[in-house]
Amino acid sequence: MSALTDLLAEWMPHQRWFGGKGREWASVAEDGFFLDEASPVLSVHRVRIGYADGAEETYLVPLSWRSEADEEVAHAYVGSVGDNHAYDAMRDRDATVPWLTHLVAASTVGPMHFHPAGVAYIPEGLPGDVISGEQSNTSLIYGETAILKLFRRLEPGLNPDVEVHEALRGTDNPHIAPLLGHVEIDxxxxxEPATVAFLQSFVPNASDGWRLATSSVRDLYAEADLHADEVGGDFAGEAERLGEATAAVHRDLAAVLPTAEVGADWYAELATQLTARLDAAVGIVPELAEHADGLRALYADVAGLTEPTTAQRVHGDLHLGQVLRTTTGWIVLDFEGEPARSLAARRELDTPLRDVAGMLRSFDYAARHLLVEQPGETQLAYRAQEWAERNRAAFCEGYAGASGTDPATSPLLQALEADKAVYECVYEARNRPHWLMIPLTSLARLAAS
Structure with a gap:
């Protein structure tokens, strides 16, 4: 291996966006090119990793280079190759300008192609500020105008985030931030080329849905004698409006992207998938075993459904952290789906109830996350359940009012919610064991139903 390959192999496993933590590597290879040769020099590298189990992944790593170490970007230091010092270019403000310069020019640089959407102003010449806290991708905010998302793990094909935003562009849906352009690499x-990044309008002065919801929960916990509908920070009105926004997005997705009528065979296959995921999860999280029979019965009910329904493109990973509240309403973000799934799987047609279930799970998390450090507080647990039920119902009422179909009446919704909670159990067991109580509590309710 080259010195740069060795350097990246040492550095990458410590990055939040790297999905192969804990896996044994069998091989690693790197190829790169210069995206900009000003100061600092900007290069882009594809790092191909082969794992011991035979799987392979390719990651995108932009690097900035300086001939002398620079203390101002010491936080982004990757390492040195000879006399040159490498930095994470997404955290080096001076190296973030060329991305938008090339988009405005519709450039082709080496294997990389820049595609402006041609519908709005792109703030050429501004540096970007990295958003902290992201996991699978890296995003830069340019002033108060645009946000660039870099997809770290590369797969051939158009990323759903780009595909969906392009398709919705003609609908003028008020719950979507407009697409400004995207970048591909051969x-x-x-x-097919892989999607490297996409640029969309930034929504300034917006509030994150998770923060708003959890602030409401804190207000409730602080009021010993008030119910959820009596607290000044009651969130139910916002939950209802969020349900309306979700239904509007689903309506427009069905209008501009493919749909399919499905029936008994689809339900049977779905039930098989749900059961298989449960069986695999029980082997990882033993605490799931006591709920397994009830969940299998829930899935068996799905297998017996025959009423035709419409499958369509959906968000795929909808939760309170994927929505923003502006002065005019809710904005839905991040249509790439669950990054751990393959690109093909994320582009499959599905039921809109998948997104509804994801948001219902998010309300449960918002209600209960403060109980993680106070597991014995039965009074707070009661209040958390009250908040969750109120906001889950409000979301479904908003969705029903906008779509004409009440999701809460579908037997499929409970099964999809259970499937999401099973996934959460595996995630929490591996990453935050002390949070495992949240999905387990929900599964106890769902299995008993």
């Missing part, structure tokens, strides 16, 4: 011969 892959191996015979494969």
């Amino acid at each position: 892959g191996d011969p015979g494969t």
Whole structure:
């Protein structure tokens, strides 16, 4: 391996966006090119990792280079190759300008192609500020105008985030931030280009849905004698409006992207998938075993459904952290789906109830996350359940009012919510064991139903 390959192999496992933590590597290779040769020099690298189990992944790593170490970007230091010092270019403000410069020019640089959407102003010449806290991707905010999302893990094909925003562009849906452009990179011969990044309008002065919801929960906990509908920070009105926004997005997705009528065979296959995921999860999280029979019965009910329904493109990973509240309403973000799933799986047609279930799970998390450090507080647990039920119901009422269909009446919704909670159990067991109580509590309710 080259010195740079060795350096990246040492550095990457410590980055939040790297998805192969804990896996044994069998091989690693790197290829790169210069995106900008000003100061600092900006290069882009594809790092191909082969794992011991035979799986492979490719990650995108932009680097900035300086001939002398720079203390101002010491926080982004990657390492040195000879006399040159490498930095994480997404955290080096001076190296973030060329991305938008090339988008405005619709450039092709080496294997990389820049595609402006041609519908709005792109703030050329501004540096970008990295958003902290992201996991699977890296995003830069340019002033108060645009946000660039870099997809760290590369797969051939158009990323759903770009595909969905392009399709919705003609609908003038008020719950979507407009697409400004995207970037692709050529892959191996015979494969589609992979989406590298996409740029959309930034929504300034907006509030994150998770923060708003959890602030409401804190207000409730602080009021010993008031119910959820009596607290000044009651969130139910916002939950209802969020349900309306979700239904509006689903309506427009069905209008501009493919749909399909599905029936008994689809339900049977879905039930098989749900059961298989449960069986695998029980092997990882033993605490799931006591709920397994009830969940299998829930899934068996899905297998018996025959009423035709429409499958369509959906968000795929909808939760309170994926929505913003502006002065005029809710904005839905991040249509890429669950990054851990393959690109093909994320582009499959599904039921809109998948997104409804994801948001219902998010309300449960918002209600109960403060109980993690206070597991014995039965009074707070009661209040958390009251808040969750109130806001879950409000969201479904808003969705029903806007769509004409009440999701709460579907037997499929409970099964999809259970499937999401099973996934959460595996995640929490591996990453935050002390949070495992949140999905387990929900599964006890769902299994008993």
